Ligand SMILES: Nc1ncnc2c1ncn2[C@@H]1O[C@H](COP(=O)(O)OP(=O)(O)O)[C@@H](O)[C@H]1O
């Protein structure tokens with residue numbers, strides 16, 4: 093793939109973040125010497141167990157925290173500057189929003205903060221709310237939303253000013269499989285629109301399908317980074333899937349392989365993944381919850 | 385435009401519009417959280433107590449009582465409302481993590497803090513306007529009744545300067561503005577709502593009573609104590625200056641020069657303390 097823009101969407105260099113825990117100077121190192129480049133147009137997964145520094149990294153990218161050492165640039169602009177956030181949308185971890193606003197009032201509010209022109213604002217608000225599938229609930233107070241709906245209104249608010257980079261912190265945490273599959277679909281749509289997406293998760297399987305590249309953090313340190321295909325495929329093995337093979341023929345096949353110097357390592361019943369089974373069995377609810 | 389650096393085609397200028405959006409949202413939150421229900425309580429208390437004075441039948445000095453009592457209630461309830469609302473409207477942003485979402489947008493922290501301030505200032509403004517109006521109505525109603533009952537005492541016409549009462553209402557509002565800025569400054573570096581409220585009241589007491597300390601120790605005390613009291617006087621605003629007259633709205637009128645000077649005093653404190661709050665909030669880890 094070629095990237096039209098040589099400036100990476102996110103460029104983190106030698107980043108270390110310490111939190112001081114008390115006045116006696118005891119510090120906690122949340123991120124240690126992290127260097128990471130995220131090219132434009134990719135879906136990038138930042139993985140790691142709880143407390144490994146994913147959210148801290150994201151907050152530094154957004155200028156909400158200042159790095160202790162190192163620097164971070166967004167589209168080439170240092171993230172301590174306000175203008176580095178012009179092209180960024182952010183969905184925080186376990187978001188809560190202004191409970192006293194309705195969904196569309198909320199998105200409208202963020203749209204105005206981001207300087208969406210007044211003429212286009214109403215249309216744009218309707219557009220993104222529709223896009224995340226919340227039209228039916230747009231006029232309900234955010235305080236009455238379910239967890240999945242909060243994530244989706246959060247996504248709408250992150251997208252209202254049509255940013256080039258979207259940062260999602262655990263967008264599927266606490267959301268049921270149907271809801272998280274829908275969020276995955278939305279992320280893939282964003283990718284098809286040419287957006288850059290940075291997504292964090294501690295559930296590796298869930299985002300394996302949507303990421304181009306992943307980095308894995310552990311206790312603040314980068315332990316692995318690479319393209320998903322390369323990381324998960326085992327290059328020196330193949331699997332064959334055959335319709336019901338009788339034992340006799342299986343023995344024959346084993347012999348055929350052995351004659352050519354190959355071993356048949358395993359014979360298994362292929363299994364569907366539990367989440368895929370679940371998704372194929374349960375009905376997808378009306379978007380935005382049932383309205384009665 | 386000034387010489388722009390290569391990588392930043394668009395810079396983000398300070399925007400009063402964005403500040404206003406934050407202020408409007410803060411005000412809306414106060415309205416929808418029913419902070420104004422509190423006003424109803426005050427109105428009932430005021431009308432009930434005015435009724436009480438009538439039972440005692442003070443005659444014309446009754447008006448003075450209503451006016452003093454009304455402003456006393458306004459100061460008490462207004463200070464409480466200012467501190468509680470400022471702390472609540474600030475910490476709801478921190479605790480609900482909405483501050484994260486909003487500060488991740490292209491917005492200056494200065495716009496955020498002054499937006500919060502203006503939102504609270506508007507809430508307190510509505511409070512002051514409504515209580516002043518209520519008080520004026522009560523006084524007017526009672527004065528009219530007393531005039532018909534006892535025309536001799538009112539041979540020079542009405543005793544109450546209603547315009548002065550409005551000016552006093554405005555001054556109380558400005559004073560609450562200073563108090564809101566102080567509370568916001570405390571909130572900007574403290575971790576909890578409760579701590580902010582307690583500290584806010586503590587500072588409120590200092591601001592109200594520091595003139596007593598200056599009077600008491602200014603002349604007699606040892607030098608270090610005298611310096612401390614002096615310093616206190618410079619750091620903390622003196623809320624006593626907002627009480628222009630002993631008898632509010634009755635007797636001598638308010639001098640407009642003094643009024644303007646006191647208003648200026650409040651605005652300068654708001655600007656300086658607000659600036660400190662921005663500075664402290666800029667270093668806060670959200
Ligand atoms: N404001 C803070 N003050 C002190 N420690 C913090 C703060 N924020 C995060 N931490 C610590 O930093 C580490 C990384 O946290 P975080 O980035 O939230 O992890 P993750 O998002 O990967 O679960 C954790 O040990 C957490 O306790």
Ligand SMILES: [Mg+2]
Nearest residue numbers: 146147148185
């Ligand atoms: Mg996290």
